[in-house]
Amino acid sequence: MxxxxxxxxxxxxxxxxxxxxxxxxxxxxxxVLDTFHQFSSYLKYYYWFGSKFFxxxxxxxxGSIIAILLKxxxxxxxxxxxxxxxxYHHAIVHVMISATPSGGSQPKAMYSVASKTNGMGMVEYDxxxxxxxxxxPLFIFPYPIYAVTIPVSGxxxxxxxxxxxxxxxxxxxxxxxxxxxxxxxFQYFKFGLTYDQxxxxxxVNSREVSIWDDGNYYIESSSLxxxxxxxxxxxxxxxxxxxxxxxxxxxxM
Numbered sequence: 001m002x003x004x005x006x007x008x009x010x011x012x013x014x015x016x017x018x019x020x021x022x023x024x025x026x027x028x029x030x031x032v033l034d035t036f037h038q039f040s041s042y043l044k045y046y047y048w049f050g051s052k053f054f055x056x057x058x059x060x061x062x063g064s065i066i067a068i069l070l071k072x073x074x075x076x077x078x079x080x081x082x083x084x085x086x087x088y089h090h091a092i093v094h095v096m097i098s099a100t101p102s103g104g105s106q107p108k109a110m111y112s113v114a115s116k117t118n119g120m121g122m123v124e125y126d127x128x129x130x131x132x133x134x135x136x137p138l139f140i141f142p143y144p145i146y147a148v149t150i151p152v153s154g155x156x157x158x159x160x161x162x163x164x165x166x167x168x169x170x171x172x173x174x175x176x177x178x179x180x181x182x183x184x185x186f187q188y189f190k191f192g193l194t195y196d197q198x199x200x201x202x203x204v205n206s207r208e209v210s211i212w213d214d215g216n217y218y219i220e221s222s223s224l225x226x227x228x229x230x231x232x233x234x235x236x237x238x239x240x241x242x243x244x245x246x247x248x249x250x251x252x253m
């Protein structure tokens with residue numbers, strides 16, 4: 001990811017990053033407020049923006065973290081300009097997508113935006129938004145250091161790029177096991193992280209989906225060593241429709 005020298009928004013080294021919380025007006029006020037209150041204690045202060053966050057002069061936008069509650073889907077499938085703008089400012093987009101939309105024709109458009117900006121695209125039922133937001137890497141483990149989007153269909157094994165943690169520490173692993181709901185093709189996956197002295201693994205099967213409120217998102221915290229890890233994925237899906245899974249590792253530093 002590179003930045004033009006004319007991009008003055010990304011010269012700042014001020015931490016913590018700006019956090020933007022955005023939501024569809026079609027969501028109920030209870031859903032929005034209950035979700036906001038789940039993390040508002042982390043915010044030092046905040047402003048309200050009507051639109052054009054990246055053009056504002058009140059807060060730095062470089063490296064910002066954006067969380068979107070989405071009720072109305074996009075009508076355009078092409079999100080390339082939006083993705084370019086977000087990447088230009090080194091921002092990250094996490095989107096919580098309603099499983100019961102109020103309109104729109106492109107249910108996977110914003111999921112694609114999250115995929116292409118190192119964020120997570122969670123599809124949840126509205127009543128579970130306040131609970132699910134606790135599992136989004138917004139504040140405690142906000143920085144992505146490993147991000148791949150994996151196309152899968154049928155069953156098989158994939159080898160992912162190696163991962164070398166910068167330090168021995170606790171990491172937050174986020175995975176989407178479908179790019180939509182209901183969960184109709186996912187059967188099973190298992191991720192294995194192997195290093196010279198041992199290995200760790202975690203798995204989910206379709207019978208466990210209800211534990212996660214019938215959404216598409218799974219999280220795991222794991223203590224990893226400062227060693228090179230080889231990562232593999234075993235998977236089983238019904239049919240031949242391709243699912244684009246997000247696999248992310250986030251760190252606190």
